[in-house]
Amino acid sequence: MEIAVALDTGLIGRTGVMELRAAEHDPVALARSPEADLITGAGLSEELSGCRTVIDIRNVVTTKNASVVFFLHATKNLLAAAQRARLDHLIALSVVGSNTAGFGYYFGKCSQKKLVVVGCVPWTILRATQMFDFPEQLIANHSSIAMAAWMLLQPVVVAALSHHVGQGAAGYAPDLAGPAQLQMVDVARRVITAGGQRRLVLRAALPNLGGKDMCGVALLPRDDYARGHETFEQHLVGARTTAGR
Numbered sequence: 277m278e279i280a281v282a283l284d285t286g287l288i289g290r291t292g293v294m295e296l297r298a299a300e301h302d303p304v305a306l307a308r309s310p311e312a313d314l315i316t317g318a319g320l321s322e323e324l325s326g327c328r329t330v331i332d333i334r335n336v337v338t339t340k341n342a343s344v345v346f347f348l349h350a351t352k353n354l355l356a357a358a359q360r361a362r363l364d365h366l367i368a369l370s371v372v373g374s375n376t377a378g379f380g381y382y383f384g385k386c387s388q389k390k391l392v393v394v395g396c397v398p399w400t401i402l403r404a405t406q407m408f409d410f411p412e413q414l415i416a417n418h419s420s421i422a423m424a425a426w427m428l429l430q431p432v433v434v435a436a437l438s439h440h441v442g443q444g445a446a447g448y449a450p451d452l453a454g455p456a457q458l459q460m461v462d463v464a465r466r467v468i469t470a471g472g473q474r475r476l477v478l479r480a481a482l483p484n485l486g487g488k489d490m491c492g493v494a495l496l497p498r499d500d501y502a503r504g505h506e507t508f509e510q511h512l513v514g515a516r517t518t519a520g521r
Contacts, residue, residue, distance in 0.1 A: 279328075280331070289335075296331075329366075333369040348388075372403045425482050454506070
């Protein structure tokens with residue numbers, strides 16, 4: 277089945293595309309390009325032609341205002357193009373805790389989710405905890421000191437997208453989380469060590485009430501949820517193996 281995938285070029289996008297190909301689907305990438313621009317809407321209808329499903333796994337690391345603007349524009353354009361192309365199903369990847377973690381990027385994800393729910397395209401929303409590459413993004417600089425937020429994570433790899441393809445719109449799917457709760461500061465140290473670097477990791481307190489929530493259980497799954505099997509250590513081993521090729 278030909279499936280459109282709105283993605284970035286990070287681990288989430290690459291993993292999602294590989295998973296769909298492994299399930300014998302034919303993903304059509306909708307990264308920002310002259311052919312299809314999610315921010316302006318240019319070319320989206322043409323790229324969606326022939327597809328029945330679109331999967332939205334876009335991600336951005338930015339401030340609150342920029343995050344809201346990004347997700348509002350991109351989601352409105354994607355929904356309008358999907359409606360014009362008469363798609364049967366939109367699958368959106370969201371974040372566990374985005375409703376309660378009042379901090380930066382999560383405001384944008386809430387905006388995205390609200391638009392999908394009230395849109396005219398049948399939808400499934402899969403809420404997942406932070407991805408394995410999240411800590412690496414936050415400490416990716418050339419400084420000898422890495423600042424890591426004091427916050428709890430239960431990181432996971434995206435491994436459930438293909439399950440929802442062809443299943444029809446399901447509304448909110450069960451949340452997806454990794455097998456273990458980890459402290460961000462410890463995870464940052466493990467990432468740096470695995471990369472063969474020597475950097476000092478300092479604990480940083482997140483500001484305001486949103487930061488206080490994230491120090492607790494705001495980003496952790498609650499009630500029943502689907503549990504991923506790959507551990508963070510296995511992810512690091514795989515990343516080292518890939519980098520060594």
